[in-house]
Amino acid sequence: xxxxxxxxxxxxxxxxxxxxxxxxQPVYGEPTDGDWRAWDxxxxxxxxxxxxxxxxGLSGDETVLYLGAAAGTTVSHVADFAGPTxxxxxxxxxxxxxxxxxxxxxxxxVLLKDARKPEAYAHVVEPVDVIVQDVxxxxxxxxxxxxxxFLKQNGRLLAVVKARSEDVTADPTDVFETFRSxxxxxxxxxxxxxxxxHDDHLAVVARPTW
Amino acid sequence: MNEDAVSDSGWFRGVDPGDxxxxxxxxxxxSAESPAAWPDHAVESGFVDNRSQYYEVLHDVTTAxxxxxxxxxxxxxxxxxxxxxxxxxxxxxxxxxxxxRVSAWAGASFDDPGTGIEYAREIADETAADSExxxxxxxxRLSSLAAQVRALDDxxxxxxDTIERVTPEVAPNVSMLAGPVLAARLIALAGxxxxxxxxxxxxxxxxxxEDALFAHLSGRASSPKHGIIYVHEYVSGTAPEHRGTAxxxxxxxxxxxxxxDHYSGDRxxxxxxxxxxxxxxxxxxxx
Numbered sequence: 001x002x003x004x005x006x007x008x009x010x011x012x013x014x015x016x017x018x019x020x021x022x023x024x025q026p027v028y029g030e031p032t033d034g035d036w037r038a039w040d041x042x043x044x045x046x047x048x049x050x051x052x053x054x055x056x057g058l059s060g061d062e063t064v065l066y067l068g069a070a071a072g073t074t075v076s077h078v079a080d081f082a083g084p085t086x087x088x089x090x091x092x093x094x095x096x097x098x099x100x101x102x103x104x105x106x107x108x109x110v111l112l113k114d115a116r117k118p119e120a121y122a123h124v125v126e127p128v129d130v131i132v133q134d135v136x137x138x139x140x141x142x143x144x145x146x147x148x149x150f151l152k153q154n155g156r157l158l159a160v161v162k163a164r165s166e167d168v169t170a171d172p173t174d175v176f177e178t179f180r181s182x183x184x185x186x187x188x189x190x191x192x193x194x195x196x197x198h199d200d201h202l203a204v205v206a207r208p209t210w
Numbered sequence: 211m212n213e214d215a216v217s218d219s220g221w222f223r224g225v226d227p228g229d230x231x232x233x234x235x236x237x238x239x240x241s242a243e244s245p246a247a248w249p250d251h252a253v254e255s256g257f258v259d260n261r262s263q264y265y266e267v268l269h270d271v272t273t274a275x276x277x278x279x280x281x282x283x284x285x286x287x288x289x290x291x292x293x294x295x296x297x298x299x300x301x302x303x304x305x306x307x308x309x310x311r312v313s314a315w316a317g318a319s320f321d322d323p324g325t326g327i328e329y330a331r332e333i334a335d336e337t338a339a340d341s342e343x344x345x346x347x348x349x350x351r352l353s354s355l356a357a358q359v360r361a362l363d364d365x366x367x368x369x370x371d372t373i374e375r376v377t378p379e380v381a382p383n384v385s386m387l388a389g390p391v392l393a394a395r396l397i398a399l400a401g402x403x404x405x406x407x408x409x410x411x412x413x414x415x416x417x418x419x420e421d422a423l424f425a426h427l428s429g430r431a432s433s434p435k436h437g438i439i440y441v442h443e444y445v446s447g448t449a450p451e452h453r454g455t456a457x458x459x460x461x462x463x464x465x466x467x468x469x470x471d472h473y474s475g476d477r478x479x480x481x482x483x484x485x486x487x488x489x490x491x492x493x494x495x496x497x
Contacts, residue, residue: 092283096475110276123242
């Protein structure tokens with residue numbers, strides 16, 4: 001538990017509770033304190049990873065590829081502390097909300113693309129320091145493998161594996177084991193289950209091997 | 211530059227910085243095998259003067275593309291919902307017709323025939339359970355027909371479930387006020403969410419009452435007070451003398467909701483509160 005928070009993410013008090021926070025326009029009705037807005041770790045798996053002190057390798061200001069940005073709850077905080085942030089999301093409805101998030105964040109680039117087909121956005125996305133992966137689809141290991149091409153040499157993959165997206169009937173432990181064995185070209189640095197904040201989710205920190 | 215071959219496939223290649231539509235086309239339809247240091251390439255090729263200008267342009271273009279794509283994609287979702295609600299009506303109508311036939315037929319075979327889809331389901335379930343008792347080729351056909359009614363009824367329910375799940379995603383505010391099924395019907399009658407958003411409130415009030423309206427316009431009838439929105443509890447549950455007022459209030463809020471759903475997409479819970487309060491006041495009026 002030696003994880004340090006990236007620059008731009010702090011623990012601050014909101015209503016007498018200490019919570020993670022970043023500086024930026026509020027997005028989902030979270031409490032604010034001046035420029036700072038609370039990061040709801042119940043709604044954000046990356047937030048939960050940072051809160052638990054996982055060593056994510058994030059230091060602030062990095063270039064990020066975010067796969068599965070959804071309505072932008074988490075990616076809004078990422079764009080607050082990171083540099084250029086490319087947000088890929090395939091479903092049209094949440095992208096509408098994501099665009100509102102991007103309106104006040106000039107470093108956030110919204111791409112309505114399928115994370116399983118990186119060729120469709122490799123002409124836009126530059127090599128990145130960090131890939132955050134939070135996709136609700138089968139074949140999550142394949143998504144990570146396909147997108148490895150975007151990672152710089154000492155980059156990090158921060159993936160959250162949803163057991164129920166792979167197979168609702170299987171034991172989550174088995175699903176996580178399969179994910180580990182299917183991950184290619186990565187060295188896993190750390191894993192942690194996010195229960196009870198996020199049931200049946202495994203957080204994975206990995207770096208590409210060359 | 212040893213990376214020239216790769217930079218050839220950057221989205222900005224061949225795009226005039228002043229030409230928004232070709233830039234949008236390149237983002238949406240372009241592709242590359244691998245990423246590259248696009249911001250640097252863009253500066254080197256003279257597409258932009260510096261990196262911060264590159265990110266500014268990229269932000270504007272990606273946002274514009276995503277906004278257009280969302281609108282187009284939701285347009286096709288709306289078309290699917292329209293098919294779905296029409297299919298549900300077809301299925302329910304056919305199920306009811308066949309259920310009547312089953313009931314009439316059963317009257318000839320059994321002593322106490324019931325009516326409706328429920329009875330057809332009973333026949334189907336029962337006969338499947340003890341088919342030994344139902345000898346004779348004719349009874350077998352009857353039970354098979356009843357099973358078709360049951361299947362259609364299940365299909366209608368599945369269509370309804372789908373409408374209830376999908377419509378709130380596409381039209382959250384109209385679905386909140388009208389309920390997902392009535393919302394889907396209004397969208398279908400208008401021919402789309404955009405067309406519904408562009409209709410004046412008086413037209414929304416009378417959607418589905420076109421026959422009555424034209425009868426009125428040709429002088430054969432009094433003016434209709436409501437169309438399909440009659441099925442909403444706020445209209446049908448209001449005393450007849452105030453129904454026209456209630457229908458007008460509901461249609462007004464639905465029109466605003468449709469415009470928010472089409473043009474901005476945020477949820478506005480206050481619309482529901484405003485409508486609730488307005489209807490309560492209409493109902494309080496004495497006559």
